[in-house]
Amino acid sequence: MLRMKLLAKIAVPAILVTYLAGCGNSDQSNNSTANKNSTSNDSSASGKVVEVVVWGIDPKAIGSGNKEMIDKFNETHPNIKLVPQAMPGSAGYDTQDLSKLTAAIAAGSPPDAAVLNGPFIMEVASRGILMPLNDLIDSSGLDMSRYYPYTVKEMSFKDQVWGLPSGMDDRVLFYNKDMFKQAGLDPEKPPTTWDELLDYSKKLTVTDGDSFKQIGFIPNFGNSWFYLYAIQNNGKFLDDDGKKVLLNSPENVEALNFMVKGYDLLGGAKKANAYSSSFQSGANDPFLSGKLGMVINGNWILSDLLRFSPNLNFGVAMPPTPTGSDYKTWSGGWAYGVPKGAKHPKEAFEVIKWLTTEGPKYQAEGAAKYNETQGRTFIPNWTANIDLNEYLNKTYIEPLKNENVKNAIDFTVKAMEKSISLPVSPVGQLLWSEHARAIDEAIYHKGEPQAILDAATQKVQAELDKFWSSNTSLNK
16 A cells, blocks of 8 residues: 655655755854764763753643653663653743743753754754754764655755754645535536636635635635745745745735635635634534535644544545646654753764654554544654654554545645745744735735735845855855
8 A cells, every 4th residue: 555655755845955054153063073072971881871851742742642652762771861841931842932942052951852843943053053963863873864855955054964853744635525516516526726726615605694604715724824825836935045035926926816815705804714713623623514615734634534524525635726737735844953052962862863763653652542542543643754654654554444534645645745845044934924924914905915025025035134144154
């Protein structure tokens, strides 16, 4: 059965840029040497147990398998103890507030490892927050070719790898075949073009006074974002050198205009979002409960679909494009990094190496056992490691009895061949924030898409110029 192993064939997306130059903090060039000369105790030689503090793994998350994974590491590594720790001054284990990590580094008390958003690794590294890992990779014998190429690409610049990739995902169009039939649409022919998508949305939408009984399609509900529509229209957010912001390119303006049209045919963003504000998750998810005919979402929803609506008559397809050809989707993911100033970088690397090559087996095992106690079927999350996905596929996907869900998993795996990552940039988070702001301003008609994107471009370009001007070695 052709499933997770197809991911091994993914080509490296052309949009990603490997930055083979310096970064913002002048101390970073010495980090590699610092790793070699670290005063961290060699746990295997000394016999002492080294505690490795990791931010981002919540052992208390019910049914996650995190505790079982942590326990297995500590059981099999007698000289290293993995210690999950909530971020000081935060509500929990979420590591996306980089100010907390930066403050911990400045105070001389960073964690030894942290979970980070993969596409933003370069930005984190450019701030001098992470240690490069090349020496540790080489000395450990870790085969980086066993991670999917685009995930390693996200981790790389200045001839260094700054993190180890862990999870990944992609996005496709899910559609309700029964709702298609009721609307007079062929359930075996999902929309392939943007025009068809809007037409289907109109036919699937049923109003109820000033609100709706059901909606055909909401452009930014689920997990599509302006980013998806832009890449479908061959738009880019940065040029190939990573120095020029292209948010306001004609292709991107056209993509944002398309999103506006999608909301306007529903009576406007205010009306559509008022209806969607009542949506819930789980069993009451609007797609699972028949309130939404089509949604672009991540492969992760298949777990809830199998749990709450195993008999749902649904189909999957590539997200429609302007022309009905040249299909594309986008992928996100997570990674582990070793912060600058970590007390035990060698041991931390051993931990994150295990967490990205072996750990998910035990995490899945724990999660599967929990799901079994709840009478649920378990679907594992994808990892960035080829061998792990082969194992997870054979262990958990191939035995599934729900053929519709199995076929959907097959499809989302194959869709990875058409997947592109977020732009890798030292201002990646600002670029994302401005892209998201542009959506809201455009769909609520706070300005014309061209003007909105012009302003966003100017703002991001100013920050990008600051980065390049302070890193003159990058221009050589």
